Amino acid sequence: MTSVLAAGDRFIRPALFRESVASATGDLVADIAELELLWPDQPFWSVGGVDEASGDEDSLIEALRGRDAIVTQLAPLTRRVFDACPDLRFIGVSRGGPTNVDLTAAAERGIAVCNVPGRNGIATAEMTLGLLLAVLRRIPMTQRTLEDGRWEGGFYRHDRVGFEVSGATIGLVGAGAVGGHVARILDAMGAHVIVYDPFLPEGVLDGVIERIDTVDDVFRRADIVSIHARLTPETSGLVSTERLALMRPGSYLVNAARGGLVDYDAITDAVVSGHLGGVAFDVFPSEPADFSHPLFAAARDGHNVVMTPHIAGASTQTAIRATEGVAAELGRFLRGEPLQHELTGALR
Structure with a gap:
């Protein structure tokens, strides 16, 4: 059974990720843990070679270790995180531009990465x-x-x-x-x-x-x-x-x-x-x-x-579409179906 980390923030809350994943995957997921990142109350930054990330590698490794999948908007998914979390098989990024993910490192490890283009x-x-x-x-x-x-x-x-x-x-x-x-x-x-x-x-x-x-x-x-x-x-x-x-x-x-x-x-x-x-x-x-x-x-x-301070994409519906998009992709992945927006396939 799959274990998932819902690494949300203060725009796309961890509970919203969890609810969407539970609805889209049913009994395919054994448990869903939550991690709350501090964006937008704290600005995002570059972490471990990836950009526009919130949080730090150590906290993410602690929360992600032993888990098969993560759904997130801004968690820093770096080469170091992948090395410390060898069970990881799926990354769902709830945004159009996954700059917070080292796609090359993910592809080298056979980790499926998908995004949600057009969510906002x-x-x-x-x-x-x-x-x-x-x-x-x-x-x-x-x-x-x-x-x-x-x-x-x-x-x-x-x-x-x-x-x-x-x-x-x-x-x-x-x-x-x-x-x-x-x-x-x-x-x-x-x-x-x-x-x-x-x-x-x-x-x-x-x-x-x-x-x-x-x-x-x-x-x-x-x-x-x-x-x-x-x-x-x-x-x-x-x-x-x-x-x-x-x-x-x-x-x-x-x-x-x-x-x-x-x-x-x-x-x-x-x-x-x-x-x-x-x-x-x-x-x-x-x-x-x-x-x-x-x-x-x-x-x-x-x-x-x-x-205005870069808020054009911020709406209640954007957050909902984002979580539903990555949750639907996780469901496809677990059922062995093709992903609609896979990012790492071309790199493998």
């Missing part, structure tokens, strides 16, 4: 729309005036009023699990949605988007650009001084993907100069954010800057 796609898409509407209609800026006890009639002046989604040309860089959902919502709201995504299969989003051949043309044509690309060496700094210069004066930019996709110095210059009408971000080049960056001063000085 809907949450991130909805948050993107929230950021977009907040910056277009200056919602945080106008709220601050009321908090200060001021009734600013000047927000009805022609040069200060907001911008509508309906009728706007909105450009998306990337149209996967997040961008595709954003595209459908924007289309339903009456926007003309243009997309640059060389990996988007033919036929997907037909009737919803106009495909664009180059990323530069998205910046040239759009009233609003929203970034949904993966961060790779090729896409790092994708939103640059040169691409911002292609945008129409008064345009808007939204980024709820990854901070490394954007040159934040260039963004600050563009919004302070008035070339951009506003910007909205959920992600930053380093996190926790560097509050000495001029972008924060620009926001305090009254420029149209909307910011």
Whole structure:
């Protein structure tokens, strides 16, 4: 009988993992132990050669030793942990990017590793729309005036009023699990949605988007650009001084993907100069954010800057989808069925 460790944290609680595993595996699992990691109350970090991990190797080894499987979001699954826990056969990572797992070491030991791609796609898409509407209609800026006890009639002046989604040309860089959902919502709201995504299969989003051949043309044509690309060496700094210069004066930019996709110095210059009408971000080049960056001063000085602390993917439903996804994979593994999202097969 299989023994499982549910190594949760304070977003995806250990008990939620345990309940999902019990429901998906039934009598195939003998017992499920719990370990609570401290993220997000403590930041994640690099541990033993893996990134974005919570906790430490020694505590994990103590909890995992003698167990066959682990379901987790952030536990540091390193080569040292594998060496100390030779019974481990299955790792279920409840996130899209399993940077907290040494995949090479897992594959060498024949440990199956799976993830849950798209678990937070809907949450991130909805948050993107929230950021977009907040910056277009200056919602945080106008709220601050009321908090200060001021009734600013000047927000009805022609040069200060907001911008509508309906009728706007909105450009998306990337149209996967997040961008595709954003595209459908924007289309339903009456926007003309243009997309640059060389990996988007033919036929997907037909009737919803106009495909664009180059990323530069998205910046040239759009009233609003929203970034949904993966961060790779090729896409790092994708939103640059040169691409911002292609945008129409008064345009808007939204980024709820990854901070490394954007040159934040260039963004600050563009919004302070008035070339951009506003910007909205959920992600930053380093996190926790560097509050000495001029972008924060620009926001305090009254420029149209909307910011949230990397919470786009955080929802009750995201946590549930994440645990149900890894639990379903564990059930398949124990029944000898193919995994839907195995990560180590190609390395073996």
